[in-house]
Amino acid sequence: MKISVVKNILEANQRIAEENRRRFSESQIMAINLMSSPGAGKTSLLERTIRSLKEEFLVGVVEGDIQSTFDAERISQTGVPVVQINTGGACHLDSNMVQEALGRLDFRNLDLLFIENVGNLVCPAEFNLGEDFKVMILSVAEGDDKPLKYPLMFRESSVLLINKIDLLPFCDCDPALIEDRALKINPRLIIFRISCRSGEGLEQWTDWLRRQFRRTPASAA
Amino acid sequence: MKISVVKNILEANQRIAEENRRRFSESQIMAINLMSSPGAGKTSLLERTIRSLKEEFLVGVVEGDIQSTFDAERISQTGVPVVQINTGGACHLDSNMVQEALGRLDFRNLDLLFIENVGNLVCPAEFNLGEDFKVMILSVAEGDDKPLKYPLMFRESSVLLINKIDLLPFCDCDPALIEDRALKINPRLIIFRISCRSGEGLEQWTDWLRRQFRRTPASAA
Numbered sequence: 001m002k003i004s005v006v007k008n009i010l011e012a013n014q015r016i017a018e019e020n021r022r023r024f025s026e027s028q029i030m031a032i033n034l035m036s037s038p039g040a041g042k043t044s045l046l047e048r049t050i051r052s053l054k055e056e057f058l059v060g061v062v063e064g065d066i067q068s069t070f071d072a073e074r075i076s077q078t079g080v081p082v083v084q085i086n087t088g089g090a091c092h093l094d095s096n097m098v099q100e101a102l103g104r105l106d107f108r109n110l111d112l113l114f115i116e117n118v119g120n121l122v123c124p125a126e127f128n129l130g131e132d133f134k135v136m137i138l139s140v141a142e143g144d145d146k147p148l149k150y151p152l153m154f155r156e157s158s159v160l161l162i163n164k165i166d167l168l169p170f171c172d173c174d175p176a177l178i179e180d181r182a183l184k185i186n187p188r189l190i191i192f193r194i195s196c197r198s199g200e201g202l203e204q205w206t207d208w209l210r211r212q213f214r215r216t217p218a219s220a221a
Numbered sequence: 222m223k224i225s226v227v228k229n230i231l232e233a234n235q236r237i238a239e240e241n242r243r244r245f246s247e248s249q250i251m252a253i254n255l256m257s258s259p260g261a262g263k264t265s266l267l268e269r270t271i272r273s274l275k276e277e278f279l280v281g282v283v284e285g286d287i288q289s290t291f292d293a294e295r296i297s298q299t300g301v302p303v304v305q306i307n308t309g310g311a312c313h314l315d316s317n318m319v320q321e322a323l324g325r326l327d328f329r330n331l332d333l334l335f336i337e338n339v340g341n342l343v344c345p346a347e348f349n350l351g352e353d354f355k356v357m358i359l360s361v362a363e364g365d366d367k368p369l370k371y372p373l374m375f376r377e378s379s380v381l382l383i384n385k386i387d388l389l390p391f392c393d394c395d396p397a398l399i400e401d402r403a404l405k406i407n408p409r410l411i412i413f414r415i416s417c418r419s420g421e422g423l424e425q426w427t428d429w430l431r432r433q434f435r436r437t438p439a440s441a442a
Contacts, residue, residue: 005226014380037259037260037342038258038363038370039258039364039367040361040363043280065370066373067306068370070247070369071370090340091343106281119342119343119370119371120342120343121258121259121341122287122312122344123312123343131258141363141385149259149286149287149289149292149340150287150340151288152287152310157318158353166391167388167391167392170388182313197393
């Protein structure tokens with residue numbers, strides 16, 4: 001009984017995710033679903049990424065939080081359109097919440113859409129939103145055992161950003177071990193070491209985004 | 222429909238939590254439900270706490286993980302009995318999983334039981350396990366906005382441990398702001414600033430545990 005309820009929820013989610021994906025594709029929008037534990041640096045990454053790309057691309061953000069508009073206010077300082085989703089307790093975004101949020105965005109003026117998920121290393125990985133890429137952030141302060149303990153998100157993601165590398169001298173964390181363990185779970189995972197505080201490594205990440213944008217079939221049209 | 226399913230799950234959980242609570246009370250066991258984001262330091266805290274208390278108390282641990290036995294192996298190095306729960310994907314422990322695990326512990330040789338929950342700042346707060354106290358850990362690397370964004374866990378917890386204070390010089394985090402924001406949500410919250418790496422503040426935490434153990438009605442019998 002419980003299992004069939006979960007199955008129905010995931011099937012309904014997948015159906016609406018496909019609708020979102022079709023809409024993104026029709027409007028030549030590249031959508032990124034950004035996931036991590038609380039406090040790994042999703043919003044800081046977005047601030048940095050938007051500032052570096054907003055002269056080249058029309059960027060928009062869907063901001064997912066359980067409650068509060070704290071992050072949406074931070075993002076709106078960058079000058080790009082932001083739509084807030086409050087999940088009202090739910091620990092992840094689903095495709096239906098995103099679909100409702102899309103109605104509040106001007107698709108004609110959008111190239112790149114970032115969807116910042118709820119801070120949670122578990123549940124968001126189970127819910128497709130219709131994104132082109134899932135990108136996850138892991139802070140080195142969380143430790144190098146995380147791929148072993150939360151493998152699904154590493155398996156589902158296209159990109160792993162190892163953030164806060166400025167803290168490495170003060171943490172018991174070996175980033176090479178994170179990389180080895182993550183690649184064992186997902187050999188195609190693309191990995192960048194970054195620091196949103198110092199800016200280190202961010203150029204490689206934004207260059208990757210630029211290349212993907214050119215490659216997506218929609219934007220090639 | 223979806224809401225009534227969730228309601229049924231929470232009611233069933235509460236019923237079994239009460240059974241667990243009764244069993245703890247009958248056996249004069251004090252049970253602590255330990256919760257945090259991934260990598261905030263639950264296992265390191267347990268290692269330190271057990272080493273400091275195991276001469277005075279009979280300690281046991283229930284170790285909750287989605288998969289893997291990594292943390293249980295770390296804890297078993299301290300020489301206390303550990304029972305592993307693998308949730309098989311689920312993002313939190315529930316009272317039924319704990320009840321099954323209790324069958325594998327010798328209640329006659331137990332004073333203090335620590336239940337390490339799955340790393341997740343959201344869902345575990347909704348599921349009572351029958352514990353005497355919920356204790357949460359927040360790492361300063363997660364930032365000082367977390368009480369605003371994940372209020373439920375701050376509301377449900379009796380104790381907040383602000384961990385990794387050795388990283389404060391290198392993080393944009395004001396621990397006084399964490400405390401102010403957390404106390405607005407839960408004015409009775411007891412807060413300790415600690416570092417599981419340097420050991421700072423841990424004596425105040427273990428002293429608190431000692432006092433609670435003496436105070437619980439069961440142990441006073």
